[in-house]
Amino acid sequence: PANIASGDLLLVFFSSDGASTITFPEGWTQLFQTENGTYVTFGAWYRIADGEEGATITVTTSTSEMTAHTSYRIIGYSGTPEIGTATTGINGFSDPPSLTPTWGALDTLWLAIEGHDYHQDVLDYPVNYTDGRCDYASSNGGCGVATARRELNAISEDPSSFYMSADQWVANTVAIKPEEGVPPAYYHGLKVQGVGELALCDAGVNPLRIRKGGVTYGVELVETSDPNASKIRIKTPAGIKAIRKYT
Structure with missing residues (x-):
């Protein structure tokens, strides 16, 4: 060519x-x-x-x-x-x-x-x-x-x-395989209390995925936080730790 x-x-x-x-x-x-x-x-x-x-x-x-x-x-x-x-x-x-x-x-x-x-x-x-x-x-x-x-x-x-x-x-x-890029750090991250935050990453073989703008991302836990973010508490069933959404 x-x-x-x-x-x-x-x-x-x-x-x-x-x-x-x-x-x-x-x-x-x-x-x-x-x-x-x-x-x-x-x-x-x-x-x-x-x-x-x-x-x-x-x-x-x-x-x-x-x-x-x-x-x-x-x-x-x-x-x-x-x-x-x-x-x-x-x-x-x-x-x-x-x-x-x-x-x-x-x-x-x-x-x-x-x-x-x-x-x-x-x-x-x-x-x-x-x-x-x-x-x-x-x-x-x-x-x-x-x-x-x-x-x-x-x-x-x-x-x-x-x-x-x-x-x-x-x-x-x-x-x-498509070109590899830098995965986004967050997309309205969900924090599992006391564990870490859910963030988008390369889809790979992650069992949980979301699609945005024609691109599929995997979802995984990462050890990061945003002390300035507002927190919304979501009620969860007994025995399940709270999930907090950062907005």
Whole structure:
């Protein structure tokens, strides 16, 4: 992609006709590479841009085959991409697997991806996914790559199928963690008497969450106080310590 800056996440999805081993240059990390018999090989690779990647790269295959690829430049992310367990099939429904990334429920960028034998376009993309793209070789001996994206705050995601004419395919799901920011210290904090205050934090795997302004936050106890805040006492059942709301 154009306009690459240091720190950008670069992703390439690459397919090769036949059962060919795909090799990327040094500095690129393979997320997966899967064959579907002797018909098509499909995989994903990434690199964090550092200014040394160049405008183009040379990718090799172990046999002389036609190939296809799609590349992405991603900003506003953190960590490294996570991938599902690739699925394969011989029909017209390339079905990416379910994926549960390690960071829990955040505003994750999900990519549904697939590589297929033969030179054909995708007829329909996974439901609720946008910016569908299909790149394929122009001859009968070619192959193709299709991708689509979705932004969703969810613990896991299972994209529906790509639809095309029946053929051999390999599919997968990619998750990209959003950029990490500084969690807010308070949002009308609730104080549990003698324990601490409830404050918003990174949602993570916290069982209690609230959503504000399109962002989901976790709620946790912290050891902070505001001596100048007014206090409103809320009556609680017998045996339960009072909860005080700071306004």
